[in-house]
Amino acid sequence: MTVTVTFIAAPVTVDAIPTQAGATVHVYTDPDGSLSSDCTGCGEYAWTLAADLGFARQHAAACFRRPRPLRLAA
Incomplete structure (x- = not known):
C-alpha cells in the first residue's frame, strides 16, 4: 500500500x-x-493581490466595532 x-x-x-x-x-x-486579512470586530474578510498593507490599515482606522466574543464549541 502506498500513502501519498x-x-x-x-x-x-x-x-x-x-x-x-x-x-x-490580522x-x-x-x-x-x-x-x-480579517477583523475581530466587524468580521470583515479582505483579500488583495496588491503587496501592501494599506488596505488593512485603512480598515483598522475606520472600524469602530468592538471585538466579538469568542464562540466556544457546545
Missing part, C-alpha cells in the same frame, strides 16, 4: 493592527503570495 501525503501551506501572519475600538485586523500572506 500532500502538504498544504497555511497562511503566515504578517501583522496585527489594532482598531480604535479594541479589535484587531494580516496574512497566503500560499499564493497574496495578502488577506
